[in-house]
Amino acid sequence: xxxxxxxxxxxLWLAVAITVVVSIPFGVYLGKYNFPLWAAFIVWAEYFALxxxxxxxKLIYPAFSYGAIITxxxxxxxxxxxxxxxxxxxxxxxxxxxxxxxVYSMRWWKVLQAGSLPLFNGISMLLAIYFTGSFPAVGDALxxxxxxxxxxxxxGIFGGVLGWFNVTITFPRKV
Numbered sequence: 001x002x003x004x005x006x007x008x009x010x011x012l013w014l015a016v017a018i019t020v021v022v023s024i025p026f027g028v029y030l031g032k033y034n035f036p037l038w039a040a041f042i043v044w045a046e047y048f049a050l051x052x053x054x055x056x057x058k059l060i061y062p063a064f065s066y067g068a069i070i071t072x073x074x075x076x077x078x079x080x081x082x083x084x085x086x087x088x089x090x091x092x093x094x095x096x097x098x099x100x101x102x103v104y105s106m107r108w109w110k111v112l113q114a115g116s117l118p119l120f121n122g123i124s125m126l127l128a129i130y131f132t133g134s135f136p137a138v139g140d141a142l143x144x145x146x147x148x149x150x151x152x153x154x155x156g157i158f159g160g161v162l163g164w165f166n167v168t169i170t171f172p173r174k175v
Contacts, residue, residue, distance in 0.1 A: 019169070022165070023162055034134075036128075041162070043118070043160050046118050047167075049117060052167050056163075062111050063122065067118070070101065074095055075126075078090045078091045
């Protein structure tokens with residue numbers, strides 16, 4: 001049986017440029033609530049790496065979110081440990097334990113196995129967003145890690161939407 005081919009009505013290069021321009025207001029005009037677009041773009045790239053189909057979001061969203069939430073918990077524990085030890089030591093201990101747990105827990109959930117790219121990007125994007133302060137922090141060291149995790153997930157969801165939008169505006173048709 002012959003494989004069905006599709007043709008883009010709008011070429012991908014133009015659709016990508018349009019998608020970038022559409023995303024800019026979300027990273028520039030929302031003040032304290034600007035999305036870290038670089039994190040959203042990471043998930044947009046994951047969308048393409050995992051097949052550029054809406055079904056990819058069934059892997060991306062849970063795996064990315066899990067990585068962000070567990071790493072947010074690590075930052076929370078880091079804050080607690082830093083009350084009784086050096087901050088760098090607290091960070092090293094916490095990240096060691098939590099990253100080891102994340103990787104070990106991959107054996108329990110097929111989504112994490114198939115979605116290892118978004119899982120590890122969830123870890124790295126949480127760390128990047130947290131340490132650069134690219135989230136609407138409230139200034140409470142015990143609450144801010146959780147806000148950073150939530151903001152990382154929001155950026156990831158937006159990135160998935162950008163991936164979907166990017167493919168959709170090519171108006172692919174069967175030929």
